[in-house]
Amino acid sequence: MADSASNDAFVEFDRVxxxxxxxxxxxxxxxxxLPRGEFLTMLGPSGSGKTTCLMMLAGFETATHGDIRLGGTSINNIPPHKRGIGMVFQNYALFPHMTIAENLSFPLEVRKMGKSEREEKIKRALDMVEMGAFGGRRPAQLSGGQQQRVALARALVFEPELVLMDEPLGALDKQLREKMQFEITNLAHNLGITTVYVTHDQTEALTMSDRVAVFDDGRIQQLDPPDTLYEAPKNSFVAQFIGENNTLEGIVKEINNGVALVQLDDGDIIDCMPVHESVKPGARTRVSIRPERVEYNKDRIQEGAHTLKAEVKEFIYMGDIFRTRLSVAGNDEFIIKTRNAPDVDRLKPGQQIEIGWLPEDCRALDA
Ligand SMILES: Nc1ncnc2c1ncn2[C@@H]1O[C@H](COP(=O)(O)OP(=O)(O)OP(=O)(O)O)[C@@H](O)[C@H]1O
Structure with a gap:
């Protein structure tokens, strides 16, 4: 998708x-x-520039170069409190001396809203996050998850068109985190709110977002819906960062009819999809194969699959799946994942096997 200005863009970063x-x-x-109503996540390692982008959008930092627009209007010179953006940060604490209702009232008072309208909006926002019964309490009297829900209600109470969230669930335990992920996406979609969400948790990004922008080194490496990111990573960084990935290294021998012939460092030659622009005859490449795309049961290896010899190093029973570590073409960390089914063999360390995958599941990327 083109990322430059388009007519239906609501939030725009232009050469920032x-x-x-x-x-x-x-x-x-x-x-x-971003079009209106989109839930976009900025995902990437620590220091890759995600928070800086969010802070520029919020107005707490200024861009050194370029333009940021909201609804077609440049916001570079509009102070944060006039941008009408809701925010939820991990450490964006509630005011401790105020009750929950007073905390929610604050952004409405700033906007000079009358008392009865304020009360109505506070009630609606608290009900939305199922905290309607807690308006009279103070933040310290709530659990971490409840406080985070209130922070969400406070960000939404003035009905902003855009909400920014920076690791809002970072402090919560796994179960609550998963529940809140679901609640946040539901709320955002039901209310038609445009959301920019920052996290370094890839599962969170994949499960919550319409699109994910993968950041590294101050640049967006790939911007795509979750399934495209996982199934069709465009470079080695994204393949390695999103989900589990097997890498085999080698040299591109030739490219014919959209298929790259790659000679792996141990001599094996395999067919791959030439995905990255650097994949040219003579160039080094890293080949990416997802663990669940590799088959080892002979009668399940599909026609047209490429096969290689492998030695089993470790077999881990995980209940629903088997996770097996192999030595393949000099890589001792080659992982395969197989669904647990009565007709699937359980492999043993030391066993010599043959594995296979389809050429379209094998992506030649940058070295
Ligand atoms: N106020 C600041 N002053 C100077 N350098 C900063 C400031 N804030 C961030 N940086 C630097 O800018 C780079 C990007 O930081 P940023 O916080 O945007 O990354 P991030 O991807 O959000 O990381 P994290 O996941 O750790 O929050 C880092 O190298 C960081 O050290």
């Missing part, structure tokens, strides 16, 4: 750069556009 020290760019020439 950011440097804190006047020397190093921590955000490099960022182009991104």
């Amino acid at each position: 750069q950011k440097s804190y020290d006047g020397e190093t760019l921590v955000v490099k020439d960022l182009n991104l556009s």
